[in-house]
Amino acid sequence: MIEVCELTKRYGSAVAVDGLSFTVHPGRVTGFLGPNGAGKSTTMRVILGLDAPTAGRATVNGRPYQQLTRPLHQAGALLDAGAVHGGRTARNHLLAIAASNGIGARRVAEVLDAVGLDSVAAKRVRGFSLGMKQRLGIAAALLGDPSVLMFDEPVNGLDPEGIHWIRGLLKSLAAEGRTVFVSSHLMSEMALTADHLIVIGRGRLVADAAVTEFVEQGSRHDVVVRSPRGGDLAGLLAARGAEVTAEPDGGLAVTGLDAATIGDLAREHGISVHELTPRHASLEEAYMELTRDSVDYRADLPDYAGKAA
Amino acid sequence: MTAATVSAPARARDVLTSEWIKLRSVRSTYLVLLSALAAAVGIGYLVAHADATHWATMSAADRAAFDPVYDSFSGLGLAQLAFGALGVLVISSEYTTGLIRITFAAVPRRRAVLAAKAAVLGAVTLLAGELAHPGALRGVLAAGFYLAVMAWVGLGLGAVIRHTAGAITAMVGVVFLLPTTIHALPAPWDTRIGRFTLDGAAQQMIAQHPHAGYFSAGPSLLIVAAYAAAAIATAAFVITRRDA
Numbered sequence: 001m002i003e004v005c006e007l008t009k010r011y012g013s014a015v016a017v018d019g020l021s022f023t024v025h026p027g028r029v030t031g032f033l034g035p036n037g038a039g040k041s042t043t044m045r046v047i048l049g050l051d052a053p054t055a056g057r058a059t060v061n062g063r064p065y066q067q068l069t070r071p072l073h074q075a076g077a078l079l080d081a082g083a084v085h086g087g088r089t090a091r092n093h094l095l096a097i098a099a100s101n102g103i104g105a106r107r108v109a110e111v112l113d114a115v116g117l118d119s120v121a122a123k124r125v126r127g128f129s130l131g132m133k134q135r136l137g138i139a140a141a142l143l144g145d146p147s148v149l150m151f152d153e154p155v156n157g158l159d160p161e162g163i164h165w166i167r168g169l170l171k172s173l174a175a176e177g178r179t180v181f182v183s184s185h186l187m188s189e190m191a192l193t194a195d196h197l198i199v200i201g202r203g204r205l206v207a208d209a210a211v212t213e214f215v216e217q218g219s220r221h222d223v224v225v226r227s228p229r230g231g232d233l234a235g236l237l238a239a240r241g242a243e244v245t246a247e248p249d250g251g252l253a254v255t256g257l258d259a260a261t262i263g264d265l266a267r268e269h270g271i272s273v274h275e276l277t278p279r280h281a282s283l284e285e286a287y288m289e290l291t292r293d294s295v296d297y298r299a300d301l302p303d304y305a306g307k308a309a
Numbered sequence: 310m311t312a313a314t315v316s317a318p319a320r321a322r323d324v325l326t327s328e329w330i331k332l333r334s335v336r337s338t339y340l341v342l343l344s345a346l347a348a349a350v351g352i353g354y355l356v357a358h359a360d361a362t363h364w365a366t367m368s369a370a371d372r373a374a375f376d377p378v379y380d381s382f383s384g385l386g387l388a389q390l391a392f393g394a395l396g397v398l399v400i401s402s403e404y405t406t407g408l409i410r411i412t413f414a415a416v417p418r419r420r421a422v423l424a425a426k427a428a429v430l431g432a433v434t435l436l437a438g439e440l441a442h443p444g445a446l447r448g449v450l451a452a453g454f455y456l457a458v459m460a461w462v463g464l465g466l467g468a469v470i471r472h473t474a475g476a477i478t479a480m481v482g483v484v485f486l487l488p489t490t491i492h493a494l495p496a497p498w499d500t501r502i503g504r505f506t507l508d509g510a511a512q513q514m515i516a517q518h519p520h521a522g523y524f525s526a527g528p529s530l531l532i533v534a535a536y537a538a539a540a541i542a543t544a545a546f547v548i549t550r551r552d553a
Contacts, residue, residue, distance in 0.1 A: 048414045051552040063322060066417040070320070077414055083407030092334035100327035100415045102320075140411065 001025055001179055002148060006056035007201075009042050016042040018203035019056070024181045025145065029174045031194030031211075032183040035291055039203035040183040041079070044152055046079055060148055073262040075148040076141030081133040081157070086126030090117055090136055093125060098143050111139040116165075130157030138169070144245040155189055167193045187287035199293040214286060223262055224256040226275035233271050237262065251275065263295060317525040321425075324416055328425040332399065332433065341395040342402060342437050345456075348387035357505060362508070389484060392434055392456045396463025397476040399426050410553050417492075419548045423468060427541055430460040451515045451530070456509040459484070465540025469504065469547055483536075504529075507536045 002024040009017040013237045017039040024030045034040050045051040050051055057064065058076045068074050082092055100161045112118045116134040125136065132159055151170075155163050168203035168204075170193055174180045183191050190197060197214050201205040207214060224247065227233050234244045234252055240261070242256040254262060259278045274283045310317040332542045349369050369533040400423075416422050434457040464479055468491040488508035492499050500522030510532035524532065 008542075012524075033540070045410070045552070048410075049417050050410050050413055065414075068417070071417060074413050079410055079414075083411055085331075085402055085406055085408055087333065087335045088335065092330060096327050096330040096334065097411060098413050099330055100323050102323045191390050 026179040028195040029180045030196045034200040040222045058092040070101040070195035072144030076146040077150040078137035081137045084125045091121040115139040124137045150181045191283040204207045224277045227295045324425040345388040345391035389459045392478045393459040393463040396460035397467035401467040401473040431457045453509045461537035462540045465544040468544035
């Protein structure tokens with residue numbers, strides 16, 4: 001379990017994290033989402049005791065990280081896959097980390113095998129691809145068989161096979177009852193992996209909800225209806241309490257009634273329906289909507305396009 | 310998850326083991342040690358050989374002042390730089406790669422990491438110093454100790470500055486530029502201040518006949534040790550106060 005309470009982190013005058021509170025529970029994959037620069041990595045560093053918070057606190061399994069004895073047995077983290085000495089072999093890199101927490105060579109061999117790097121264990125890390133370095137970083141996080149795992153953007157640089165592998169790994173770690181906390185700036189990735197989402201923007205909490213709730217909370221969903229007697233149908237639907245708006249192409253956007261009810265209602269009144277399409281906002285759209293106000297740098301369309309002509 | 314039953318000494322040993330693995334698992338360690346040994350042994354041999362050749366033609370005064378141990382350490386100038394660089398690299402390479410975050414996440418007691426790095430550096434350096442200069446025990450021990458001090462000064466500077474190039478530049482300043490500048494001062498200030506420089510004190514610590522105006526071996530050793538202590542203490546002070 002990870003608890004973050006009223007956490008604020010300033011670097012000079014820049015506020016990276018601003019009064020952030022959330023809890024990451026065991027037994028599920030929790031996605032940590034936000035645009036680049038939202039404060040995800042900073043929050044993770046504070047949780048690991050690497051950066052000191054300006055205010056507030058973070059605990060791992062109920063204790064501040066710095067107070068953990070042999071912390072790798074409680075929490076494992078992958079922050080930056082590039083954080084390795086290129087001249088060291090994969091095995092020696094892991095042996096050095098493992099030794100600091102009293103973990104032996106046998107466990108190092110196990111994690112190398114678990115991430116599929118056993119065949120290159122004696123190779124210097126300098127020659128590794130980003131994907132291999134990600135696997136090495138994950139191996140390091142797994143060394144102490146910890147109950148809490150944190151991964152910062154773990155799918156960056158992985159090939160499709162690697163991405164598939166890491167999704168399975170995250171889910172199986174959570175299924176074993178561990179706390180799994182994974183950051184990403186890509187909603188599409190989190191939609192496939194996470195059970196729960198914590199969304200931040202500009203260092204503040206934007207949403208903390210199950211993935212399914214998130215879609216409903218983040219955006220409306222409606223039903224598009226097309227009928228030659230659109231006007232009549234709109235009246236009937238409105239009488240049933242639905243909210244009906246006309247789409248630019250002549251269809252009706254209906255909220256408050258599901259597609260089955262709309263279809264049955266049309267049939268009862270002998271109104272033919274040419275299209276009946278439930279529309280759900282994708283997670284991506286919900287995410288965009290939630291974080292729209294908190295993106296630091298946004299590409300605005302230039303408004304001089306017409307003037308040039 | 311039996312962390313609660315682990316005793317404190319065992320943890321210190323764990324951190325030492327970890328730092329020892331780090332030091333012995335990169336090529337730069339061996340390169341630095343080899344080049345230092347080559348410089349120390351090679352130049353030392355050349356100077357001693359020249360002395361031996363000229364012995365027959367030396368004046369009585371020159372013969373009285375002849376210090377075979379001191380002369381055979383002439384190669385120390387390059388060796389000290391190499392060991393200082395080794396000390397810098399042991400921590401600056403972790404800062405430049407970001408590995409320091411993995412290290413501090415594994416061992417949140419950052420001063421324990423610093424102490425373990427200092428300990429393994431000291432052990433390796435004293436050993437290497439002994440290998441380079443067998444015999445002439447006091448001078449050899451002093452030379453080994455001096456090289457260890459160089460490594461510790463490097464470690465301290467590396468931890469404070471956190472960039473390899475910057476820390477090595479600072480070290481060259483302390484070891485070469487500062488003594489050279491002070492040496493150029495008018496007498497008696499060249500020796501009055503010069504005897505407190507790392508280089509000046511180290512020479513008196515190693516030499517068999519102290520130079521006029523400088524401290525004898527004992528106080529010189531304390532001055533040399535103070536440089537290492539100051540560098541490590543500064544590092545220990547800042548290391549827990551800065552974000553990793």
